[in-house]
Amino acid sequence: MSTPSTASLYERLGGVYAIAAVVDAFIDRIMVNPKLNANPLVDEAHHRVPKAGFKYLVTEMVCMATGGPQRYTGKSMADSHRHLKITPAEWDVFAQDFKAVLDQFKVPEREQQELFELVGTTRGDIVMEEAPSARKAG
Incomplete structure (x- = not known):
């Protein structure tokens, strides 16, 4: 059994x-967020994959990612998001929804910060940094 100071994030989150x-x-929450679904590529993906x-x-x-025994069996973040052309503003909406759910479940601030650091490592694989006008033209 781990002590609180040596427990993994996975353990501190409750497994x-x-x-x-x-x-x-x-x-x-994110599957029905109108700001995220305003991107037609995201909206289509949200309705194509079973929840x-x-x-x-x-x-x-x-x-x-938090230190649990599970192994991720899905596609890479780049492969599963590149075609969605997610903007920095859409990323921010996603992050706001994530924060709201963590608050709803009363996840402590330390663990929230660690989760946001982990999620932040995926931003480069998910977000297109191009101007919105370039997104529409492409």
């Missing part, structure tokens, strides 16, 4: 069941 509950609420499978893969990923 797979607690992480799955947060992912469940988060995916439900249950999406939630499963995100749970795997979060568990693995």
Whole structure:
């Protein structure tokens, strides 16, 4: 058993069941967010993939990234997001939804900060830094 000071982020978050509950609420929230679905490519993806499978893969990923025993079996972040042409503004909306769900589940600030650091490492694979006008032309 780990002590609180040596416990992994996975352990401090409560393990797979607690992480799955947060992912469940988060995916439900982002799948219907009108600001995210204003991007027609995101909207199409949100309606193409079954929510249950999406939630499963995100749970795997979060568990693995936070030190749990699970192994992520999905596509790379670049392969699963490159075609969606996600803008920095859309990333910010995603982050706001993530923060709201973490607050809803009363995730402590230290753990929230660590989660945002982990999520931040994926930004370069997910966000297109081009101007919105370039996105429409492409």
